Amino acid sequence: MAKVAIIGAGFAGHTAALYLGDALGKSHEITVINLHEYFYYVPSWVWVGIGRMDVNKTRFPLKPVYKKMGVNFVHGKATEIHPDEQYVVVELKDDGQTKHIAYDYLLIATGPKLNYAATEGLGPKYGYTQSICTAPHAVDSRDAYFKQIERMKQGERVKFVVGTGHPGATCQGAAFEYITNIHKDLLRRGLRDKAQLLWLSNEQAVGDFGVRGVHTTIKGQLLSSEDFIKAAFKEYDIAYEVQKGVYKVDANTIYWEDFDGNYGETPYDFAMLIPQFVGIPFKYIGKDGEDVSAKVVNKAGFVKVDAIYDQPYDLLVKNPTAWPELYQNPHYDNIFAAGIAFAPPGPISQPHVTPNGTSITAAPPRTGMVSGIIGRIVAKNIIDLIQKGRMTHGERMTEMAAACIASMGDSLWDGSAATIMIYPVVPDFRRYPNEQGRDLFVTHMEMGLGGAWMKRMIHSTFMYKLQGRLGWKVIPE
Numbered sequence: 329m330a331k332v333a334i335i336g337a338g339f340a341g342h343t344a345a346l347y348l349g350d351a352l353g354k355s356h357e358i359t360v361i362n363l364h365e366y367f368y369y370v371p372s373w374v375w376v377g378i379g380r381m382d383v384n385k386t387r388f389p390l391k392p393v394y395k396k397m398g399v400n401f402v403h404g405k406a407t408e409i410h411p412d413e414q415y416v417v418v419e420l421k422d423d424g425q426t427k428h429i430a431y432d433y434l435l436i437a438t439g440p441k442l443n444y445a446a447t448e449g450l451g452p453k454y455g456y457t458q459s460i461c462t463a464p465h466a467v468d469s470r471d472a473y474f475k476q477i478e479r480m481k482q483g484e485r486v487k488f489v490v491g492t493g494h495p496g497a498t499c500q501g502a503a504f505e506y507i508t509n510i511h512k513d514l515l516r517r518g519l520r521d522k523a524q525l526l527w528l529s530n531e532q533a534v535g536d537f538g539v540r541g542v543h544t545t546i547k548g549q550l551l552s553s554e555d556f557i558k559a560a561f562k563e564y565d566i567a568y569e570v571q572k573g574v575y576k577v578d579a580n581t582i583y584w585e586d587f588d589g590n591y592g593e594t595p596y597d598f599a600m601l602i603p604q605f606v607g608i609p610f611k612y613i614g615k616d617g618e619d620v621s622a623k624v625v626n627k628a629g630f631v632k633v634d635a636i637y638d639q640p641y642d643l644l645v646k647n648p649t650a651w652p653e654l655y656q657n658p659h660y661d662n663i664f665a666a667g668i669a670f671a672p673p674g675p676i677s678q679p680h681v682t683p684n685g686t687s688i689t690a691a692p693p694r695t696g697m698v699s700g701i702i703g704r705i706v707a708k709n710i711i712d713l714i715q716k717g718r719m720t721h722g723e724r725m726t727e728m729a730a731a732c733i734a735s736m737g738d739s740l741w742d743g744s745a746a747t748i749m750i751y752p753v754v755p756d757f758r759r760y761p762n763e764q765g766r767d768l769f770v771t772h773m774e775m776g777l778g779g780a781w782m783k784r785m786i787h788s789t790f791m792y793k794l795q796g797r798l799g800w801k802v803i804p805e
């Protein structure tokens with residue numbers, strides 16, 4: 329009987345757990361270790377953050393799903409990984425006791441550590457800004473937003489700044505969705521004229537989103553996400569400033585450096601800024617008690633996999649096979665990583681270093697869809713290894729499609745959404761020798777009410793699928 333341990337039950341780990349449980353749950357030991365007893369549907373926290381959805385509607389308990397699938401659930405925090413002796417140390421949530429979970433195969437799917445500390449004054453706990461990156465933070469964000477609503481009701485004008493809070497931040501899509509939802513919510517409340525909205529980000533251009541922007545041909549014309557998002561910002565009266573790396577925040581001001589090395593300040597009343605993401609800081613301990621982290625993770629704590637690392641960007645963009653296919657650690661071939669936890673070989677967007685030596689570069693996003701797909705690939709390969717002794721699945725981000733729907737309001741009557749389909753997620757200039765490195769017919773952008781319906785439908789469909797209900801496998805990740 330093989331033992332498979334999964335750390336993290338987000339899009340990546342939970343998707344993997346469903347496939348592994350379905351195929352092996354009855355005959356092998358599958359264990360999921362997760363900090364929370366719930367699966368959270370993270371994309372809907374955008375609506376939680378403006379008070380348009382209760383946080384309880386974004387979650388379901390994991391244990392009943394795992395029971396059905398024959399998967400063990402450990403509610404706790406993994407703290408140490410012992411790759412030579414093949415076990416994980418977990419602090420149990422119930423009683424604080426420590427437990428060792430043995431494994432033959434380990435999947436690390438922990439998502440990021442939200443590194444607020446990398447930017448002075450950032451974050452809701454030790455700083456001044458809001459976040460929608462965890463469920464409690466999204467709820468706090470909502471409460472802080474409501475306070476601003478009260479001020480506006482009293483006739484005050486309020487400045488909202490939304491974007492990235494670190495020169496190397498990612499996840500611009502979530503922040504973009506938040507600012508457009510704030511716009512729509514304020515309109516609904518009749519308060520939009522009391523608010524100034526500013527998009528502040530580290531992207532090299534509006535609409536870059538950490539993926540080098542998106543281009544499509546519509547009626548023979550090439551349309552860029554830069555034009556598309558600029559048009560949306562113009563229509564919604566949202567000001568924008570890009571090419572800015574935020575390095576400090578105080579109670580009223582955001583401090584940044586721009587691409588040219590100039591330093592500047594932006595005053596604000598309410599700010600939601602995405603922090604830097606780093607890997608979860610596990611202790612990786614060898615058989616003699618030595619630190620073996622260099623074999624497993626990079627400096628940022630992301631798990632090294634079968635990617636080609638340390639290539640200059642100019643070479644990386646020309647080499648689609650630099651992106652990993654199996655998500656397997658090169659030193660310990662029974663350790664895999666999926667979702668945000670794996671170390672990408674480099675940025676997708678053009679990197680930029682200022683004259684002061686600061687890198688202001690949007691990090692590559694590993695969105696929910698991408699994380700789920702990778703979780704499935706890794707699960708299928710672990711099933712293969714257990715049943716056939718060899719892996720038969722693989723998909724690089726240079727071969728993967730992703731859909732991104734950024735809602736602008738949650739209403740099914742007057743809401744809207746920007747629907748962006750990208751193929752492949754990471755440009756492949758060998759297969760698509762155009763300036764964008766993408767299939768310009770499959771890649772598509774559209775704005776409209778249909779997207780708002782789709783976004784709602786995706787929330788419900790995923791909450792259904794991820795509870796392992798009838799037919800879950802036919803619903804794609």
Ligand SMILES: Cc1cc2nc3c(=O)[nH]c(=O)nc-3n(C[C@H](O)[C@H](O)[C@H](O)COP(=O)(O)OP(=O)(O)OC[C@H]3O[C@@H](n4cnc5c(N)ncnc54)[C@H](O)[C@@H]3O)c2cc1C
Pocket residue numbers: 335336337338339340341361362363364370371372373374404405406407437438439440460461462499501502608666667668669694695696697698699731732733
């Ligand atoms: C507000 C917001 C909106 C978004 N909207 C979209 C969208 O519309 N579409 C889209 O595709 N993507 C979206 N994303 C991105 C998407 O949510 C992430 O890409 C996705 O959640 C990453 O999945 P993951 O499984 O890698 O990590 P996570 O979802 O972060 O899951 C990791 C899990 O590991 C657990 N964990 C961490 N450390 C430990 C530990 N030490 N021990 C045990 N468990 C641990 C965590 O508690 C968590 O449950 C959005 C993100 C945000 C923040």
